Amino acid sequence: AQSVSQHNHHVILSEAASLELGCNYSYGGTVNLFWYVQYPGQHLQLLLKYFSGDPLVKGIKGFEAEFIKSKFSFNLRKPSVQWSDTAEYFCAVNAPGSARQLTFGSGTQLTVLP
């Protein structure tokens, strides 16, 4: 079945550590890719998105993601995390022909220790 996989359910880091969260999808063809974040007590908000062009996408708050088509991956990175980055992170894919619908991964809870 077509799906979106996030490999890490819970990641714990200390402040200033580097972050990489994995996301793989199983759809063929052209896809649009998204990372959403949900801070404690807040609603889902967009971190970054990829539609076309440069596969290295920069988003808000110092986050970036790299689209590697050959690996069906769209990993999220940040060189140095802060305590305020503690949140749940969701990868989402708009599959070909799906009328802009998003299929989400199961999420990764990031805890940053001060």
Added chain:
Amino acid sequence: EAGVAQSPRYKIIEKRQSVAFWCNPISGHATLYWYQQILGQGPKLLIQFQNNGVVDDSQLPKDRFSAERLKGVDSTLKIQPAKLEDSAVYLCASSRSLRDGDYEQYFGPGTRLTVT
């Protein structure tokens, strides 16, 4: 710009009761989505509207769930009768027209439903 509004924020009901959720999308957004997010999982699309028409409701359990967007703005999602497995957060999202080349979905705060 006001965000997506949802109410109520929390609801506790007993199984076999009915419940309704309301969503007001961002002004001018033609496309509206309802998602179900079960604890520990990502949001799962239930139904998508473009203006007041249904684009896709293939994931909506139609024996108990219904949704409408009569005037192409606000939307209501109803469950009747509720089951224990309906306990989840129900998210509403909106985006500009499907014809736009670039887009993103804006999410509301959600309604947390507990069925006892």
